Amino acid sequence: MNMYLPEGEYKVLGQDVLNIAGDFASIEDCIRKGTITEGRCILCDSGHNLIVDLGFIKGIIPRNEGAIGIENGTTRDIALISRVNKPVAFKITELTRDENGKPVALLSRRMAQEECYSSYIAKFATGDIIDAKVTHMEQFGAFVDIGCGISSLIPIDLISVSRISHPSDRFVIGQNIKAVVKTIEHDKITLSHKELLGTWQENADLFSVGETVTGIVRSIENYGIFVELTPNLAGLAELKDNIKVNSRVSVYIKAIIPEKMKVKLIIVDSFNEDIPEKPCSYDYNITSGSLSSWKYSTDSSEKVVMTCF
Numbered sequence: 001m002n003m004y005l006p007e008g009e010y011k012v013l014g015q016d017v018l019n020i021a022g023d024f025a026s027i028e029d030c031i032r033k034g035t036i037t038e039g040r041c042i043l044c045d046s047g048h049n050l051i052v053d054l055g056f057i058k059g060i061i062p063r064n065e066g067a068i069g070i071e072n073g074t075t076r077d078i079a080l081i082s083r084v085n086k087p088v089a090f091k092i093t094e095l096t097r098d099e100n101g102k103p104v105a106l107l108s109r110r111m112a113q114e115e116c117y118s119s120y121i122a123k124f125a126t127g128d129i130i131d132a133k134v135t136h137m138e139q140f141g142a143f144v145d146i147g148c149g150i151s152s153l154i155p156i157d158l159i160s161v162s163r164i165s166h167p168s169d170r171f172v173i174g175q176n177i178k179a180v181v182k183t184i185e186h187d188k189i190t191l192s193h194k195e196l197l198g199t200w201q202e203n204a205d206l207f208s209v210g211e212t213v214t215g216i217v218r219s220i221e222n223y224g225i226f227v228e229l230t231p232n233l234a235g236l237a238e239l240k241d242n243i244k245v246n247s248r249v250s251v252y253i254k255a256i257i258p259e260k261m262k263v264k265l266i267i268v269d270s271f272n273e274d275i276p277e278k279p280c281s282y283d284y285n286i287t288s289g290s291l292s293s294w295k296y297s298t299d300s301s302e303k304v305v306m307t308c309f
Contacts, residue, residue: 006133093307235263
């Protein structure tokens with residue numbers, strides 16, 4: 001069982017770790033055992049020290065303990081500023097008192113990240129399936145927490161086979177997902193997601209010719225309209241007026257052609273209201289282990305689409 005989790009998934013100090021408010025013995029036990037726990041950051045002060053709510057006492061993460069790379073400049077201070085009102089994972093290093101004599105706990109997020117990296121992330125190999133948590137999104141991809149706030153990127157073209165205009169078409173912030181380690185270069189890890197969502201045939205088997213189903217318009221070309229049926233399966237419909245990208249449509253399945261990996265559709269109706277927020281979980285075809293390769297295309301197709309790890 002993996003001990004190293006994304007921030008927001010650890011036990012919260014003051015609730016689960018401590019049995020009762022004011023239990024200093026539990027804090028001392030965390031110090032002695034080197035336990036990784038977490039709390040909510042309530043303030044980043046002018047010196048970029050993080051103040052953490054521990055319930056009955058204040059916790060302080062000094063700036064140079066805020067993240068791997070902060071001290072040598074390889075990690076920017078925005079990584080600290082952006083933690084306000086969010087959970088942070090840490091180790092408790094010392095129980096002391098402030099200038100007013102009040103008890104305060106000194107914390108280190110850096111130490112938690114270093115242990116997570118050396119004991120967990122450093123052992124990753126390409127093809128490994130891991131847990132991750134979506135933290136923020138840019139046009140080019142989704143950033144995810146792979147453990148203790150350590151970030152990795154899923155490029156937009158690796159999120160799904162069906163093309164999307166933005167990662168928010170697939171994910172929501174805070175969503176727990178599975179991902180595959182795609183590349184490891186100089187400690188920089190890039191992930192993929194599409195391999196876990198099923199092959200062309202696995203997705204096509206969910207549908208039958210003659211059915212009318214719901215889809216999402218992903219692009220409109222001069223030769224037809226691409227409608228997404230699942231994240232890893234899109235079909236081509238004939239052109240029709242008053243259709244908008246990202247609108248929801250009902251489509252009649254005219255043909256499913258495995259040897260050409262094509263689904264022919266006819267748009268029956270369109271619904272231009274906003275697409276509802278995405279579900280916070282996927283029904284992954286693969287959830288654990290490691291992949292050496294993954295073939296999306298069918299055995300009868302002349303075109304081979306696959307990923308090698």
